[in-house]
Amino acid sequence: MENSRPIDLALLVQHKLRLTRSKQLLPELAVLETLFDCLFYSSMCKEESDLTRVTVTLINPDNPDPAPPANLVPERWSCIAFDRKIPMTTKSLAKLSKAADPSSTSLAVYFDDKGRLYVWGMIDQAMHYQNFLNYESDMYSEQPGLFQVAVSDIGTLHVFFDYELLATLKQNVLVKRYLDVLTIGPISKMIKKNADFLKVALRTYIDQVHPTEQYTEWEEFLDGLWIQTFSRLLLKIQNYQHGGAILIAPDTIDLDVKYKIHYDRLAQALIAHAKASIDQYVVENRIYSDFKKGRRSVARNTYQKETELFFHKKGTADEIKGAISFIASQSCVDGVILFNESMVANGFGAVLRSKKMPRKIFVSNTSTATPKSLVPHDPKHYGTRHRSMISYCWNHPSALGFVISQDGEIRAFSKIEDKLIMWENIKTQQYKTSRSGRRNQQ
Incomplete structure (x- = not known):
């Protein structure tokens, strides 16, 4: 889909969230649009001459792990909370991205009762997630939160639900399907x-x-x-x-x-x-x-x-x-x-x-x-x-x-x-x- 904007990605994610029938509180469309707008413009920001590359997870600080598995493996993720909530802005994301390498860390973000987004902590052990995606490991476990968003380049956002890539927004193009040409055709x-x-x-x-x-x-x-x-x-x-x-x-x-x-x-x-x-x-x-x-x-x-x-x-x-x-x-x-x-x-x-x-x-x-x-x-x-x-x-x-x-x-x-x-x-x-x-x- 050409000439797409963050709002188009927000609509797609909202539809996906409704299909999951999650018992957790789901964000309104305005919250999702604000989230993707912020991430989209953050991808154009620089911190110490480096472009912002970061992964965020939408996760509730009051109940970050609502359904833990019976058997917890040592390398499972955990949330490390800040002593105070940080308003989610392009500036704060650019600054925090220097301490949150997407290959190992995700930023924990959520919204208040007025729909304002904030960063409340960090999630570790992300390298195991990346290793599975890149065929470096056969082991995988459930991912935290409602979904993850990775900022990989200027104007490029990838939305994941667990290990499912829902969509990618590349500047003005929304990619909802990747072709599996290596196994079909x-x-x-x-x-x-x-x-x-x-x-x-x-x-x-x-x-x-x-x-x-x-x-x-x-x-x-x-x-x-x-x-x-x-x-x-x-x-x-x-x-x-x-x-x-x-x-x-x-x-x-x-x-x-x-x-x-x-x-x-x-x-x-x-x-x-x-x-x-x-x-x-x-x-x-x-x-x-x-x-x-x-x-x-x-x-x-x-x-x-x-x-x-x-x-x-x-x-x-x-x-x-x-x-x-x-x-x-x-x-x-x-x-x-x-x-x-x-x-x-x-x-x-x-x-x-x-x-x-x-x-x-x-x-x-x-x-x-x-x-x-x-x-x-x-x-x-x-x-x-x-x-x-x-x-x-x-x-x-x-x-x-x-x-x-x-x-x-x-x-x-x-x-x-x-x-x-x-x-x-x-x-x-x-x-x-x-x-x-x-x-x-x-």
């Missing part, structure tokens, strides 16, 4: 095809080492592992705020690769991690079966084996994380990061030499790029990085390109039949619906 098919190296290695491993396991039961796990890894790579590049591009191509035709390398560690680490996951599952399943049969203890050798596999799996996960960081940092050099179809990094700082440009491209508002979802655009309206990727993918139909803008926008490009299609507003983080998040309270 033609981009997903290409990505999964590029994971064949992983599937071939694991099929052989299962046949040789775990013949009682069915490969088909692990295929979905392997697809998910690769898609999560690729999402993490895109997110890591996005976080540099430098801009960058990834090209997956079968050859180096029309490419001038400034820094040629052969880095297959990411691919090998994925294979090792998948093997470790299967090994651990088999041993754990054996232990579980023994207990079902009435056995009351675990054999010493089995316990040692399970422990060894646990740490080996963790080690391979850390290796994947390190390989992702190694590759992502190469995006800070102007040019494209180049992968082959087996996801071996073959260089960075690559220049795309294709010159022929399509007269128009088609922007898809669905992951599947159905004919009705395609909107024609003039490619000349985009910047140099986008135009070079458009030209290359137009001339090389087997190529798949991703461009990450300095403002964090991620776009995908591929030629489907006779059309060059672009996808934007791509889902890269691990979102869940609020309802599913509540089922797994810790």
